[in-house]
Amino acid sequence: MAKTIIEVKDLRKDFQVGEVTVHALRGINLKIEEGEFVAIMGASGSGKSTMLNILGCLDKPTSGEYLLDGHSVGNMSRDERAWLRNQKLGFVFQSYNLLARTSALENVELPLMYNPKIKAKERKELAINALETVGLADRMHHKPNQLSGGQQQRVAIARSLVNDPVVILADEATGNLDTRTSYEIMSVFQELNSKGKTIVFVTHEPDIARLTSKNLIFRDGHIIKDILVSHKTFAREILETLPVYDDYKK
């Protein structure tokens, strides 16, 4: 029996917009186990972003329970949640969110800067390891503006890995990339997943979602479908079928 990383029970989230209360999440029950690769899907307004914000401890639920690796997030303070994010979570964003004019290595080191237990030397070693994992060890002194979109996203993935999180949360991580680069990024995620990393991936692209192991479809604040992806597809295999343009040659 695999360890449960994320457990959500009857989770609700309301927003007060002027006079109107918007029910973004209306009673979500969810369990994600170690080693799963979950895609959260849904149209805009379906509540998937709200779900991700709560899973990412950036937001608090209105009611219900959320256990992240055994920690109950619901009644934590701002600072406690920040600590939890630093220790347990890795984030990958649609627009990479790398610090400009800062080398890839320093960008990857950033989460460890907020952990006082990690010394400078260890921090650098961990960051280099993470960059090696995403295949960018040779670019570690490049600044974001010297890297392509795919490379920037791989730096971002390395940054999400560097603190050895229990789960990586990706928010439309392929949204800004072309098809081929998207598959390259997905192949990186699949590789991480095959090494045992738990990944939660928000996307609205079915093509991307079928590269994961489980799809949760959101609509109007409910999970309307929970599909186990039966036939596993490898991003690497799809990549081989795509035509290669000169632009992509290294």
Next chain:
Amino acid sequence: MNFINLLKIAINALKRNKMRTLLTMLGIVIGVASVIAMLAIGQGSKKSIQEQVSSMGSNMIIVFPSSQMRGGVQMGSASSKSLTIDDIEAISKNCPSVKMASPEVRGSGQVIYSGKNSPTTLYGGNENYLGIKKLSVTSGREFTIKEIQSSAKVCLAGTTVIENLFGSSADPIGQYIRFNSIPFKVIGVLSEKGQNTFGQDQDDLIIAPYTTVQKRVLAITHVQTILASALNEASSPKAVAEVEELLRARHKIRGDQENDFEVRSQEELVQTFSSISNILTILLGAIAGISLLVGGIGIMNIMYVSVTERTREIGLRMAIGGRGKDILLQFLTESILISVFGGLIGILLGVGASQLVGKIMNWPTVVLPQAVVAAFAVCTAIGIFFGWYPARKAANLDPIDALRYE
């Protein structure tokens, strides 16, 4: 987050915007430099005034007649003849805090020697006169008590008078000069004193025995001013009180009546000038302080711009585990670094500028260490004060909104 990481993050952030950092710093640099330079100039002028006044004799006491009521009519003070030679003798005898005393009588007129003439002032005093006024004779001799008793027509001349009448080459000792047609034999030349604080030439004078001036020049029997010298600077207020008491008794002034004379000490004068130059220093410092304040507001402005511009960075830092406190400290550290480095450069520049002013314009400047320490402390305070609000704004951002900020 530990302190070294904090510094590293702040320095990296500042380095990413070098030009902006330098320009913001410039506001503080100019502010601090001008505060230090202005205070140095103010302090310098205070010191030089004090030195000049005390070179005139800081333990000197001056007694001069004040206006009197005579039959219900208020008289002008110059016409008063209330001070006499007997008063001076009484002061020397009965006031223990007074070292010595001298009358002073004076008249202005024209001095003539062969074909040349120039306007000057003739002063009359006794054998203590030079000592009280801190004057000395460079060549020739002082007049003797015997010459005073006999109203001898001898005089000591200041260097300006000598130059006007004799030029620079000739030896004036033993020559006869005429003051308002009365001949005086020059027996000594006074040491040079230069200009006083008010730009008055202190060498444009001749000094003769008071008896001579009283009888032969002014035809009076009273004295215009009494000069006395206290034992030392500290005893000068006591000496003033003693002289006042004595003269009230001698002039038969009853309890509630006003004095017909006034006693001033040079020390009071020093204090008056000191307070004037203190006001000057405060004024200059305040004006410079305003520029420091403007520099501080510049920091605040730039920090606000920086917070807005880096909203997404703040969101990211929060997402990866930065607490509100970490973000607050980061921005606060940035503004403190700007102000402290600006302050250090400003101190160097201010000290340099005040020395330059001292050299080039020949103004006395004194850089007080307290001023430097205070300027540095104010700088740090400015960094904290003006960095606080932008930093708090950053720390209070909602990470979700910050991450989405366009």
